[in-house]
Amino acid sequence: MGYVLSNDGFEQVVQALSDKYRLFAPVRKKGMGRFTDIDVIMYDEVNHADEIELAQKSDYSFKEFLTPLSETLFYFTESQCREAELPDKPVLIFLRSCDMHAVRRLDQIYLDNGPEKDWFYLRRRNLVKFALIGCTESFENCFCASMGANKTEDGYEFSVELSDDGVRCDVAEASLEKLFQANALRPETFSPAFVTENKVKVEIPKKVPASILKDPLWDEYTTRCINCGRCNFVCPTCTCYTMQDVFYTDNGKVGERRRVGGSCMVDGYTNVAGGGQYRRTNGERMRFKVLHKIVDYRKRFGYDMCVGCGRCDDVCPEYISYTNIIKKVFDASADENKEVSDK
Amino acid sequence: MKNSHIPFSSKILDTIIHKDLKNPYIPFPSEILEVIKHTEKEYTFRMEFKGKCKPGQFFEVSMPKYGEAPISISGIGKNYVDLTIRKVGRVTDEVFEHYAGQTLLLRGPYGNGFDTDLYADGETVVVAGGTGVSPVRGVIEALSNMPNAKDKYVIAGFKSPSDMLFRDDLKRWADKLNLILTVDGAPEGYEGNIGLVTKYVADLPLRDPANCKAVVVGPPPMMRFTIIELQKKGFKDENITVSYERKMCCGLGKCGHCRVNDKYICLDGPVFNYIEAKEMMD
Numbered sequence: 001m002g003y004v005l006s007n008d009g010f011e012q013v014v015q016a017l018s019d020k021y022r023l024f025a026p027v028r029k030k031g032m033g034r035f036t037d038i039d040v041i042m043y044d045e046v047n048h049a050d051e052i053e054l055a056q057k058s059d060y061s062f063k064e065f066l067t068p069l070s071e072t073l074f075y076f077t078e079s080q081c082r083e084a085e086l087p088d089k090p091v092l093i094f095l096r097s098c099d100m101h102a103v104r105r106l107d108q109i110y111l112d113n114g115p116e117k118d119w120f121y122l123r124r125r126n127l128v129k130f131a132l133i134g135c136t137e138s139f140e141n142c143f144c145a146s147m148g149a150n151k152t153e154d155g156y157e158f159s160v161e162l163s164d165d166g167v168r169c170d171v172a173e174a175s176l177e178k179l180f181q182a183n184a185l186r187p188e189t190f191s192p193a194f195v196t197e198n199k200v201k202v203e204i205p206k207k208v209p210a211s212i213l214k215d216p217l218w219d220e221y222t223t224r225c226i227n228c229g230r231c232n233f234v235c236p237t238c239t240c241y242t243m244q245d246v247f248y249t250d251n252g253k254v255g256e257r258r259r260v261g262g263s264c265m266v267d268g269y270t271n272v273a274g275g276g277q278y279r280r281t282n283g284e285r286m287r288f289k290v291l292h293k294i295v296d297y298r299k300r301f302g303y304d305m306c307v308g309c310g311r312c313d314d315v316c317p318e319y320i321s322y323t324n325i326i327k328k329v330f331d332a333s334a335d336e337n338k339e340v341s342d343k
Numbered sequence: 344m345k346n347s348h349i350p351f352s353s354k355i356l357d358t359i360i361h362k363d364l365k366n367p368y369i370p371f372p373s374e375i376l377e378v379i380k381h382t383e384k385e386y387t388f389r390m391e392f393k394g395k396c397k398p399g400q401f402f403e404v405s406m407p408k409y410g411e412a413p414i415s416i417s418g419i420g421k422n423y424v425d426l427t428i429r430k431v432g433r434v435t436d437e438v439f440e441h442y443a444g445q446t447l448l449l450r451g452p453y454g455n456g457f458d459t460d461l462y463a464d465g466e467t468v469v470v471a472g473g474t475g476v477s478p479v480r481g482v483i484e485a486l487s488n489m490p491n492a493k494d495k496y497v498i499a500g501f502k503s504p505s506d507m508l509f510r511d512d513l514k515r516w517a518d519k520l521n522l523i524l525t526v527d528g529a530p531e532g533y534e535g536n537i538g539l540v541t542k543y544v545a546d547l548p549l550r551d552p553a554n555c556k557a558v559v560v561g562p563p564p565m566m567r568f569t570i571i572e573l574q575k576k577g578f579k580d581e582n583i584t585v586s587y588e589r590k591m592c593c594g595l596g597k598c599g600h601c602r603v604n605d606k607y608i609c610l611d612g613p614v615f616n617y618i619e620a621k622e623m624m625d
Contacts, residue, residue, distance in 0.1 A: 073368060074368075074369075074407075076407040076408055081369070081407065083366070083369075109596070109597060109599075110597055113596040113597065113607070113610070114595050114596030114597070114607070114609075114610045116367045116595045116596075118595065118597050119365060119366040119367060119368055120368070121597075210622070213624045239597070239599060240598060240599030240600065241592065241597070241598050241599070242592055242598065242600070243410055243411055243592040243593070243598070244410070245406075245407065245408050245409055245410040245411075246408070247408040252408075255407065255408035257407065257410075259592070259598075262592075262598065262599060262600065264599070269590070269600060270589065270590050270600065270625070271590060272588055272589065272590050273412060273429070273431040273432030273434075273435060274429065274431040274432070275431075276562070276563075276588070278589070278625040279625055284625070288625070291604075292602070296602075296604050296605040297605070299604070299605035300605040
């Protein structure tokens with residue numbers, strides 16, 4: 001059932017929800033962006049409706065709750081080892097359709113790649129429910145429609161999007177109906193807004209030739225890319241992590257094992273003991289990353305990894321366009337795909 | 344921001360011993376039964392282990408506060424596994440401070456490992472370089488005990504005579520199968536073979552290279568050139584098996600570091616048929 005709420009009504013709803021859930025939502029941080037006087041929108045815990053940024057796309061993704069940039073797994077004290085604690089209050093994450101689609105990608109890797117489920121991901125995932133932020137417009141660099149991630153029909157407790165009177169919400173979880181009803185201006189039947197067309201469009205090649213691995217198209221990124229890894233850290237589907245043990249300088253008998261966000265663009269990602277390293281140039285690393293998003297992941301799991309949020313293009317300090325790379329890969333694969341369609 | 348009361352879930356484990364089998368990241372303690380020194384930098388740690396495992400699989404060896412490192416199984420016994428460790432990284436340096444009677448923490452075994460039955464019939468060649476001998480030691484051991492061991496060839500290459508691993512094994516194997524031991528370089532007066540393993544592939548006196556099976560493990564350039572030599576000699580791609588070394592933080596298909604194209608070395612490998620391996624590019 002759908003409802004129109006005033007801003008005050010929505011505040012009442014958020015207040016009530018925050019008793020039951022820890023709420024994570026995109027929050028605008030004034031002046032904390034990458035340049036002077038530029039804001040950044042990133043995920044944080046909120047307790048009030050007006051903290052939630054509903055008008056713009058977030059620069060960083062929701063994944064930071066499920067896969068924190070740095071997460072302590074164990075504490076070591078002499079011969080003892082203790083699993084790190086996690087607050088067990090349920091969590092509600094506000095996110096857009098592209099990110100909802102990204103959840104499936106995170107689940108795929110952490111819960112369904114190989115025989116073991118990832119314990120530390122699972123214990124967070126089990127706490128999480130979602131609130132969908134409807135997209136009334138497409139933002140800069142979004143190409144969700146091309147990736148089929150523009151629309152989300154289920155998996156959320158309720159949706160929320162800005163409207164003339166405040167917000168409107170589509171409530172999917174029956175137990176929340178009363179709360180919304182009590183704080184609504186009026187009921188209204190509608191489906192969450194979604195984007196049907198983006199300015200940026202890409203076509204994913206169905207098949208790529210083996211020669212793509214050695215194609216000269218990657219060469220320019222060896223010099224253009226500065227392997228800062230920002231594209232990986234903003235990507236809602238990047239899941240790599242690196243184990244890291246630390247011990248405390250004040251007491252060397254005590255320490256912890258963490259996992260920290262990994263980036264296939266950054267030095268050290270493939271280093272093995274003794275100095276071996278696999279992808280040395282940034283061009284090779286770019287190939288590894290891009291082909292994972294649009295080719296290799298699909299080969300393994302049957303659908304594309306990229307959800308078309310465009311955050312990598314938003315964040316790149318060298319103005320490298322990932323969508324442009326996809327276009328180049330598509331062009332380089334023209335013959336291959338022609339054969340496919342001829343058959 | 345309102346700081347509501349957060350109830351914490353308490354999952355205190357009084358020791359590191361597996362109380363809850365569900366968390367695959369918790370290592371188990373394993374006693375060091377014996378330490379075998381090969382070179383200044385390479386020791387074999389014989390670790391207490393009673394579970395199932397295969398040559399070519401690996402364990403994550405854990406040194407709390409220093410980290411974890413993937414180490415391949417170099418030998419399997421009734422109550423133990425051998426882990427041959429080279430002192431070249433943060434974790435492995437620390438492991439070398441441990442002696443028989445002490446414990447190390449392990450997770451695993453992980454990976455597919457070698458199927459030694461594949462090499463029972465006909466001629467087989469194992470080409471291994473340096474620490475690449477570790478993962479195939481179990482394969483060579485199996486070959487040396489086969490009734491047709493005369494048809495089995497092993498080319499083992501090391502940097503120099505002082506870098507040789509498994510000296511006692513090498514002597515035993517030399518009596519049972521055709522062992523060609525070579526070093527890249529040696530001080531003057533060294534009487535053994537000198538030269539890269541590739542040189543000795545060409546000279547193998549095989550009856551039927553087209554049906555001969557090969558196992559190749561070692562540093563990437565050594566593997567590349569050895570396979571070229573095998574192909575020149577008439578080996579079929581489908582008869583060649585390789586094993587790959589990559590960075591691995593989990594061994595569970597989650598951390599991503601070991602991925603090559605659509606393959607995870609820790610899950611789908613580290614042992615691959617060359618038909619599959621030749622399509623893989625880092």
